[in-house]
Amino acid sequence: xNSPSSPQAGEGEPAPELLQLMLFISGASPASTRSVRRLRxxxxxxxxxxxxxxxxxxxxxxxxxxxxxxxxxPTLIKERPLPVRVxxxxxxxxPRVLAALGLPTSKDN
Amino acid sequence: xxxxxxxxxxxxxxxxxxxxxxxxxxxxxEVTVGGLPTGRPTLVxxxxxxxxxxxxxxxxxxxxVCCAEPGVFLGFEASRADLVADVSALGIDLDGLExxxxxxxxxxxxxxxxxxTGEWDLEALMVRLSWAVEKIGAKRVAxxxxxxxxxxxxxxPAVIRSELLRLFGWLRDQGLTTVITGERGGDTLAxxxxxxxxxxxxxxxxxxxxxxxxxxxxxxxxxxxSMHGRNEYPFLIGPDGLEVMPITxxxxxxxxxxxxxxxxxxxxxxxxxxxxxxxxxxxxxxxxSGTGKTTIAASFADAACRRGESVLFxxxxxxxxxxxxxxxxxxxxxxxxxxxxxxxxxxxxxxTLGLEDHLASMRRLVERVAPTLVVIDPxxxxxxxxSVLDVSAMLMRQIYYLKAAGITAxxxxxxxxxxxLERTEMSISSLVDTWLLAITIADTGERNRGLYVLKSRxxxxxxxxxxxxxxxxxVRLVPVFIGPEGVLxxxxxxxxxxxxxxxxxxxxxxxxxLAKALEHRRKAVETHVDSLRADFGAEESxxxxxIATSKxxxxxxxxxxxxxxxxxxETPGADR
Numbered sequence: 234x235n236s237p238s239s240p241q242a243g244e245g246e247p248a249p250e251l252l253q254l255m256l257f258i259s260g261a262s263p264a265s266t267r268s269v270r271r272l273r274x275x276x277x278x279x280x281x282x283x284x285x286x287x288x289x290x291x292x293x294x295x296x297x298x299x300x301x302x303x304x305x306x307p308t309l310i311k312e313r314p315l316p317v318r319v320x321x322x323x324x325x326x327x328p329r330v331l332a333a334l335g336l337p338t339s340k341d342n
Numbered sequence: 343x344x345x346x347x348x349x350x351x352x353x354x355x356x357x358x359x360x361x362x363x364x365x366x367x368x369x370x371x372e373v374t375v376g377g378l379p380t381g382r383p384t385l386v387x388x389x390x391x392x393x394x395x396x397x398x399x400x401x402x403x404x405x406x407v408c409c410a411e412p413g414v415f416l417g418f419e420a421s422r423a424d425l426v427a428d429v430s431a432l433g434i435d436l437d438g439l440e441x442x443x444x445x446x447x448x449x450x451x452x453x454x455x456x457x458x459t460g461e462w463d464l465e466a467l468m469v470r471l472s473w474a475v476e477k478i479g480a481k482r483v484a485x486x487x488x489x490x491x492x493x494x495x496x497x498x499p500a501v502i503r504s505e506l507l508r509l510f511g512w513l514r515d516q517g518l519t520t521v522i523t524g525e526r527g528g529d530t531l532a533x534x535x536x537x538x539x540x541x542x543x544x545x546x547x548x549x550x551x552x553x554x555x556x557x558x559x560x561x562x563x564x565x566x567x568s569m570h571g572r573n574e575y576p577f578l579i580g581p582d583g584l585e586v587m588p589i590t591x592x593x594x595x596x597x598x599x600x601x602x603x604x605x606x607x608x609x610x611x612x613x614x615x616x617x618x619x620x621x622x623x624x625x626x627x628x629x630x631s632g633t634g635k636t637t638i639a640a641s642f643a644d645a646a647c648r649r650g651e652s653v654l655f656x657x658x659x660x661x662x663x664x665x666x667x668x669x670x671x672x673x674x675x676x677x678x679x680x681x682x683x684x685x686x687x688x689x690x691x692x693x694t695l696g697l698e699d700h701l702a703s704m705r706r707l708v709e710r711v712a713p714t715l716v717v718i719d720p721x722x723x724x725x726x727x728x729s730v731l732d733v734s735a736m737l738m739r740q741i742y743y744l745k746a747a748g749i750t751a752x753x754x755x756x757x758x759x760x761x762x763l764e765r766t767e768m769s770i771s772s773l774v775d776t777w778l779l780a781i782t783i784a785d786t787g788e789r790n791r792g793l794y795v796l797k798s799r800x801x802x803x804x805x806x807x808x809x810x811x812x813x814x815x816x817v818r819l820v821p822v823f824i825g826p827e828g829v830l831x832x833x834x835x836x837x838x839x840x841x842x843x844x845x846x847x848x849x850x851x852x853x854x855x856l857a858k859a860l861e862h863r864r865k866a867v868e869t870h871v872d873s874l875r876a877d878f879g880a881e882e883s884x885x886x887x888x889i890a891t892s893k894x895x896x897x898x899x900x901x902x903x904x905x906x907x908x909x910x911x912e913t914p915g916a917d918r
Contacts, residue, residue, distance in 0.1 A: 259465045268460075291466050295473030302450040304467040305495070309459075321495070322460030330459045 252276070252284035252334065253313035259306045260292050264323065268307040271324045279336040285313075311335075360567045363411070363482070363519045366404025367397065369586030373571035374562055379542050381517035383510050387524045388547030393558065393579055394523035395419060397547065398484035399429050399436075400583050401521050406444035411481035411519075414474045417449035418490025425449060432583045446474045456495065464505035467491075468512055481519060488524035542566045548574075560586050576736060578702055585702065598622070602801075603715075603750060606645025607638060609819025610778075613795050613804040618645075619776050620800065621714070622748045624741045628755040629780030634791050634810055634817075635754035636660070638778065639717045640669045640676060641817050642752045646715040647679040654713040655687045656704065658723040662687040665719075673816040686711045692723045700724060701736050705743065715750045722756040741773050775799045780810065783831045790832035793819060809835065 256272060258265035269288060276284050291298045291306060301310065309320040311334055318333045331338050362376030371377045378384045378401070386397050395417070402413035417425060425447065426436045439445035448470065475483065485491070488506070495502050513520045544563040551557075561574045577586040602617035605625075611618045619625055625642070627635045643653045657665055665687070666676045679685035688707055692700070708716060721737055737753070744751045753774070776798040782789045791810035795803045808819040809831045823830040823838045830838050 257466060259463075259469070264461075291469045295469050298466050298470045299448055299473065303470070304450075304464055304491070305456070305462040306465045307462060308456070308466065319456040320459050321456045321462045322458045323462065325460035326458070329457060333457050333459070 250314040252280055252311070252336075254284060254286045254334075255289060255301070255310045255312060256286060257289045257291055257298060257301075257303045257306055257308040260290055265307065268323045272309065275324060275327060275330060276336075279331055279338075280334075362568070364404065364409065365397075365401045366408060367400050367584045367586060368582070369575065369577070370560070370584070373560075373575060373586060374543075374565060375569055378519055378521065379565070379568070380519050381514065382542040383513055383520040383522055384543040384545060385522050385524055386545045386547060389525060389549060392547040392549040393577075393584055394547055395425070395486045396429070396432075396579060396584055397545070398486045398521045398523055399425075399434065402445060402482050402484050403434050403439065405482040405519075406439055412444045412446070412478040413482035413484065414471065414478070414480045415445065415447045415449070415484050415486070416471060416474075417447070417486045418493070419486055420449065422447060422449040432581070434583075443478050446478050446480065448474055458495075462501070464502070464509060467505075468509055471509075472512075472516070475516065475518065483513060483518045483520040484523075485520065486523045488522060576701070578699055580702055599748065603649070604645045605638075606641035606643075606648075607817050607819060609808060610638075610793070613808060613819065614776070614798055615801040615803060617801075619750065619798070621750055622745055623775035623799070624745065624751040624753070624773065625776045625778065626753050626755060626774040627778045627780060628757050630757045630782060633780035633782055634812055635756070635780055636665065636719050637669065637672055637674070637812060637817055638780065638793075639719050639752045639754050640665065640674050642715060642750075643685060643717055644674045644676065644679070646750075647682075647684040651684070651714040652711060653679070653685045653715045653717065654707060654711045655685060655717045655719070657687060657689045657719050658692045659720065661689050671814065672812050673814060686713070701740060704740060708744070708747065708749065713749060715752065716744055718751070718753045720754040720756050722754075738773055781807070785831075785834065788832050792822065792831060
């Protein structure tokens with residue numbers, strides 16, 4: 234599920250850390266599918282540098298749900314770069330998602 | 343699943359009892375007649391620090407250890423390490439239980455609020471819970487607490503509410519006996535309006551501080567389909583965790599004793615049918631200050647020690663040394679009994695502990711000392727910092743506890759102020775078997791002590807007031823003088839008694855004078871009779887002499903005539 238990463242190494246600047254995401258969804262429900270599609274679309278548009286998205290089906294890996302302290306679906310955990318942020322919801326509020334993930338609000342920026 | 347069938351409710355016919363799961367919380371299972379509803383959710387509601395989490399943990403641990411019902415703890419309040427440390431102080435080894443597979447602790451302290459980006463549901467929570475339940479075959483679940491959960495999703499409580507209802511529906515479907523803790527909201531029970539759905543059983547915990555004394559209370563607000571105690575019960579968090587002290591747990595089925603024990607007060611036994619009070623009964627001595635309540639109580643103690651029995655004396659106002667000294671002034675040698683190990687004192691400021699702690703500490707001492715008589719002097723001081731209602735409830739439990747243990751209880755109660763003479767003391771006077779009222783009778787410039795027996799169940803008892811005398815010769819009751827001028831005590835009684843004696847004396851004198859006069863008269867009459875008799879004697883002798891003379895004369899005359907005749911008949915020649 235990993236998108237190809239292509240870090241843009243700027244001169245004299247440390248390479249920005251790869252965006253690592255973990256998404257918890259409830260099986261193959263239409264809502265889950267919609268959420269995954271929406272997130273991918275959003276990341277593709279606003280994070281051309283690439284990102285790492287792990288998708289966890291809560292029914293398949295309940296122990297991960299417990300260990301990561303997930304209660305709601307969909308839940309998105311931004312693990313890198315720090316700080317860790319937890320987002321719940323189906324990503325319809327795009328500006329909030331972008332802000333939380335530290336992505337520019339427009340791909341032009 | 344171990345389900346307590348509960349007790350059979352009175353009335354006709356057999357009734358299907360709701361299956362119940364015991365919590366192992368001392369007293370609570372009695373209040374709820376068996377525990378929490380099996381397979382249903384129960385809301386335990388209370389402010390922070392009221393013992394909700396502990397309730398939940400104890401419920402799970404008891405199930406895991408004693409009922410073979412594994413449990414899942416889902417905590418949103420404390421971290422796992424904190425929780426383990428907190429309950430280990432109560433001897434609960436969460437880690438060990440978890441290793442045995444009897445418990446599963448899933449804690450999550452909700453840090454920041456999650457950012458909402460759209461629609462969501464709590465499916466993950468349900469998955470997480472069902473995974474845990476399946477993993478250990480759990481029968482019990484505790485969720486601690488609703489607030490912790492809601493804190494994570496503050497912005498959309500409506501979603502949480504509907505999601506939680508779904509969760510509880512699932513818990514019901516799974517037949518999981520569940521405890522959900524929640525804080526008490528402003529007007530509603532649980533501030534999120536969950537109670538409607540959770541109203542199978544709602545337990546309220548409270549932690550009130552009244553006049554600087556903290557008291558924990560528990561109340562079962564609702565219990566659908568089951569009888570339960572409806573009162574507010576004090577509870578405490580003791581060395582073994584939560585401990586509820588319900589009145590009902592003791593019931594009224596105790597054995598009764600027909601044995602009578604002396605009160606130790608001369609004259610009081612006589613007032614109580616001549617034999618004193620029943621063993622294992624409760625005696626209340628009430629009265630205003632300085633009426634001799636403590637002395638009466640100490641007399642009971644002294645009498646018990648004389649019988650070689652052990653006594654536990656709770657003194658809430660005086661120190662041991664003070665009581666011993668003061669009682670020595672009325673010839674009650676308590677020090678001797680203490681030395682011989684029969685009398686045990688426990689002196690404590692009533693405000694040192696909360697009420698429920700008092701009760702617990704009393705019980706611990708009673709268990710250790712195993713007395714046959716317990717003195718609580720005075721019970722009224724316990725009400726300092728607590729409401730009268732609390733104290734009466736606490737005393738009620740104490741009375742029944744002691745009664746069940748076969749221990750005679752003597753309590754003193756200070757009657758404050760100038761209220762009604764027979765004002766119900768702490769509302770416990772109806773509970774006690776024998777109620778002595780110590781009064782002061784203030785009249786004619788002095789105060790005297792008096793004692794009534796207001797009631798004494800199951801025995802004939804005097805309806806009269808006795809004067810209660812405290813002196814260096816001991817304690818005794820004397821009958822008061824009841825005359826046309828009313829009840830007299832003290833010097834008035836003494837004066838009246840003296841007056842009576844004087845009157846008696848006066849009457850005696852009169853009689854003896856009369857007797858003397860009579861004697862005198864008798865003597866006079868006798869003298870008169872003697873003299874008459876003497877006169878008569880003289881007359882008689884005279885008369886008899888005269889009679890004799892006259893008779894002799896007659897005889898002489900007759901003899902003379904005969905002589906003449908003889909002489910005539912003899913011839914002259916016949917003269918020889």
